[in-house]
Amino acid sequence: MIHLAKRVIRQTINDKRSVMMILVAPLLILTLVYFLLGDSGYVPTIGIDKNTIPSSLVTALEEQDLIVVDVKNHDSQYPKDYLKDHNDVDAILTLSKSSDMTITMYEPSTKGAKAVSEIQTAMASLNHSAQVNMSYVYGTKDQSSFDSLGYVFLALFSFFLVFIISGMALVRERSGGTLERLLMTPIKRGEVILGYTVGYCVFAVVQAILIVLYSIYVLQLSSVGNIGWILLVMVLLAVTAVSFGATISIFASSELQVVQMIPFTIIPQVFFSGLIPLDMIPYQLENLCYIMPIYYGAAAIKGVMVYGDGFLQIWGYILGLIVYAFILYVINTQALKKFRKL
Template structure:
């Protein structure tokens, strides 16, 4: 029997087919499983490596950038900056670019360490994985900046984690989207982790190239743009112009 890849959905299907086969043909030997994008010898880490990379990178960048933004406000650096003629777009652009570059370097280190030190299997291009991780880093910085505008201290920022980060884990590929009940799987299009982890899965597991993943890259870029505009608008809380 041939399946696409290993996940909880395929495991449930295998169990159901095996039970049915034993009931109908008790004397038949055990079914032989074959996977299109993986081998039966791949462990759980190989199958979910893209989830761990995406979620861990996004989570830490969100925490570090969000806390940095909160401390900027706590130290009144942001208030003093807004007293100058500089526009809100320049403020958000500077913060996003500065912290985004640092987060991008961190993401590059993570993917290179995972591939060349931990020896995680990557069927496609490592360069494309790096590009996806960089886009996720900028998304995480933008999310962290947006949340920090509404948080008065580091503790309040941490309290946003169950609302902002944990729900996104369900859309990272940890469980199949179409198995999420009540149609809640459609909310995946509103989460940046979904676009990044889906692209990573297509590269690392399926060996896809740029032509296959470009819609997910465009989705990540659009998300970054939307978050940037949301940050600029939210900064009106401190200055109207």
């Protein structure tokens, strides 16, 4: 038993990837979580019509951790339209003729919740007894967490599962000598990559259709946009996942090593998929989202499902996925040179 344990320890120590996953990966992930979920210092912005809100309440709001902007009377009467045109404002506070307060937010979110908390604190300091109603441009206060974050899981499942299957399969092709024999033929390196990509994308398309239809029609995940755009984004995300898996497999010599790279390649992307509002990420780390393929897919899916966006609103995210997939295709094609020399 002792000899076996010693052999396992020696093998693990000699495997640098295993050591990194056991000792370094948890520290890196915890550090990332600390920066992303720590005190962001985010200060919500609320809009009020100072001519209709009692001056005592205005003063109390300005004393809170809030940025208070004055909204014209006409705009305050149509708070939802105002929020659509002013993404920098988190909530609009209005007072009805019956002295009831209404807080209108763009959608249920962490930013909105923080704004509501500060408003309620200000009202409590005045012993304000007015009833407070919540209103949203998109979504409702009664919607489930699944409805709020369902688009995130569509993107994550589509990307992660295809990435795992394609990455492991390509490593198996190399270790089994299939790729080496294939590269000994006149076939071009670009055709090899395209062949693998198209082959796995057939299953990715089926998976995308199944996931979307099941989520919307069986699990009743709410979607206000055209389902066709969701399917298109899911397919593009799957294509990118195949290319991403191929790139990762270049640096792995076994299926286990592909799994070992997940903490460094997949887990960081989860934090930029929409689970955390980018505005609340401190230290300018939100800019890392532009190198995360899941960000483009999740943002596009959210635009269609939550906001009812069409092509004109999500074309930038679609272009981002296409560019990402093309860059990975070029990298993978160039990387095959070292295998052709074998």
